[in-house]
Amino acid sequence: MVELNAWEPKIVAFLCHWCSYAGADLAGVSRIQYPPNIRIIRVPCSGAINPLYILKAFREGADGVLVSGCHPGDCHYLSGNYFARRKFFLLKELLIFAGIEEERLQFSWVSASEGQKFSQVIEQVVEGVKKIGPSKKGLKEFAFHV
Amino acid sequence: MNGEVGIRIKEKNIYVPTMVPILEVIQETRDIKTFRVQRPSSFFYHPGQFAEIFVPGKGEAPFSITSSPQEERFLEFSIKRIGVVTDALHRLNPGDSVGVRGPYGNGFPVSSLLHSSLLFIGGGIGLAPLRSLINYVLSPQERINFREIILLYGARTPQDLVFQWELKRWAEHRDLTLWVTVDQGDSSWSGIVGLVPEVLKKVVEVEPIGWKSIVCGPPIMIKFTIKALLEMGFQVKDIITTLEMRMKCGVGKCGRCNIGPYYVCKDGPVFSYQELQEMPEEY
């Protein structure tokens, strides 16, 4: 058994190529520290994220999911993040309605120049997820003992 | 106190495959590869049977065994890239391992073919199951049990011909008459051009008495080839073909591959045309 204090959350971060991914890059080259719990998946646009990606991430064992895109109005594809915002709003509210903690799924707008904000967001997300512990509510339950 | 049900159960899980290494991969055509895998111990089979191949993380699918049972070291499977499992298979290299379970199915009715002349007709990847039987009957021990042997093989284009190395060997084999045709020739092709059923009527001149024909290929080709064979005077019981179905278990339990009361995985995949005629047309 993993002891709770030894447990580190696994967080999947979907970052849009044009802003948040570049923001993460900037955080990296600027040597800004942030927790190493995230696994980044680069997507062309936050609007390209199918809510099923997020559910699937939970199913495969993510303790938290972060989705990050360009600020409203800054989308490389003009309006992708506006459409995304509606989808994410519904998804987030639906998960909360179904009894899943709101810290599990978080969103942020991070631009290419916001390396500092990126690291702050990651810190907040990791902290939030750490507070509520490992995810059990979306995970596939094929626990199997040989 | 517990009731013992009247059947003794062998403690072996039939769904668990044996992992074996791939020994060799041969690129046959653009999308067909032949995989030579190590033969698991106590894997004994007849020509025409198939095995389930398991690619970890991807799934399982049934493939006919294309090597002759007389090969002791390995099994061969010729596989076209078409779905999830085959796609994953095509990414594998010698040294990687796959799971094998089987053999399943009835195989060709070898005993009823004894002392007859055999007319093999294959289309595309349909040559794979035939190859097992062809090499079996061509082997020195078995050859005396059969009379004349003809193989008519067709593919869409010269690039789609599988087992070209084997075809070369067979062409030189004096115990076998080989006809190869393509639906559409090109500049490099000097052989016969035409659809299998037409070529069959044109070039293969046999008196159907004492002959058995074994047909395998895409459904549409089988359909018209059988028609041509009947026109040539073949009896329905002398035409043998194989069927394809989606299969999972391989032992007639999972319930999906039935055609009427017959399970293709257990009672087939080899059926005579006579048996086929009695089945509902749902394949």
Next chain:
Amino acid sequence: MKGKFVTHEQVFTWMERERGLVVITERAQKKYHHLLPSHLITVKTAKELFFSPWEAVYRYTLQGKTWVIEEKVEHSSFPSFLVLLPCEAKAILEVTDVNFMTEDTPDLGYARRRRGVTLIIVGCERIEQTCFCSLVGCSPFWRHRESVFLFPWKGHFYLEDGEEKLSLSPFEDPQKAQAVETFFAETICTLPLPLPANFPEKLYAHFDDPLWQKMAWHCVNCGACTYLCPTCYCFDLSVDGKLRGLTLHTWDSCMFPKFTLHASSHNPRPTGKERVRQRVMHKFSYFPLRNKYYGCVGCGVCREICPVNWDIKEVVEGMVRQVER
């Protein structure tokens, strides 16, 4: 074999004592909640106890460069008794057992769970409007020599337990037992007649009947009927997990298009008509042709739960008229 009698209390106390080892089906529970303990473990269908909705067959793991396959080891505690209705018992004994417990290729998961379980059949006092068991060779008092049979009779339970699987001490009352037998025989006479002889063969000949199209029209092709059917045993083997995962043995249904879809995208049963025909034909023709019993036990569950009132009894009766014509 002559039956004996036990009191309600005897059965009740025995089940209380063996609680944890006794499982009851929801339908039996609903019918006999007033005679049997109310807090026994219930299962929705009898088959799911042996034929799990899902189970892992083996685990595969990539260790270094080799794949390791580890078989599933059966968990230890499992019930010893299953209380169920006659139709549900017939489904186990004559359909799912026949499919899974073949001598040469047994389904190990099913067989392991099934082996230690004694079926306790409780006969039906009342016949529901959805029942049609007499049509398919079952009856409200269907018994089997390897199973225990109970039937509530005038303040007692009539008990047939030739192999003494329940440690009850029944008393004999030949006169009363005779009365029970007479009651059974008389009741059976009043039930609808079985399907005509050779119906499986005749139905088989009507594979291409245009009636199928008409009958299949309003079926929505969901799997409710097959999943809740006590006899439907079709399953799927699928994998889950990439570098470390399981091969799963899960329920599957012939009503789903993916059931028979080839990798080449050809589907031998492309529309609802073929799939509905397969379901009916499998139960009333293919299965009996192979295994002599009908693949349907007439429990009527599918009639009850169908969201669009697609009625298998009606369809079979329609086909009977068609083949007799």
Next chain:
Amino acid sequence: MYERALTELASKILGEVEGIIGYAPGSLPFHMRPFLCQREEDIACLSFNHFARPNLARYLLTLEMRKKRVAIVVKGCDARTVIVLLKEGQVKRENLYLIGAPCHGMVSVSKLEERFGVLSPPDFVWEADTFTWRGERFAIRDFLEDSCERCAYPNPPWYDALLGEELPKPPVLPGGRDYLGRIKALPLEKRWEFFAQEMEKCIRCYACRNSCPLCYCTECFVDQTRPSWLSQAATRNENLFFHLGRSLHMAGRCTECGACERACPLGIPIGLLPLYVEELIREHFAFEAGMNLDTPAPLLTYRENDPNEFIR
């Protein structure tokens, strides 16, 4: 109900249309079934009552029906579904003839059983909004299916012919019947417990999906293999994944007809999740599915002042 109006209308239009998709008495009491009326002699079978549960719009999507001009009997919710199908280009207006049936709501058999025990059809005499059982009078409203208790649209918003007369809007529901409210009022962990318990029951027979006229994907995401989203094993979390995924696919399309809930053989209130999504959409995006053809679907449009507080 409406039998006379139905037969009159049917004999008038049959010929003009190739078939009438309607309801006919089922094989069991308290059951109605979808019925395709194509010949004169079928007309007598057409009927409508408090047990016409399935949403018939589903049958417009079968291959043979798409090619034909058909008439279809629609309740308020079914008509809204047809409008969504029209909007999504699944059916053609010129191929449709909508027969509107003002609906008093569907009666739940299990609620009847709960009250009256084993049901015997001759005990009941049915009227539009009341019924008598062995001479005693009851209100239909007290025995409605959950999905119908919350209904706000008894009349089809669109029809070519109407059976009977339009009904007044049903009264605002008393608090006890506000399902969403009841769940929303629970604390997070209790909500989880509730859904976990319900999802545990689900066997993934897809009766909900297949009864839903708007679940018409040729390949549902649960059946996809590239990628494979979830396994076939009907475990609690996998089931929740399916129902969440389905609710999201229905976002801005679900007309709250409750066909999924009524179809569920295990009585799981599956409607809750899509219903909540629709409530959010109503509240935040001011949209209701199936009311007209012009308003763009909420997820195909946006406003700059959409909710943004949940994003850092």
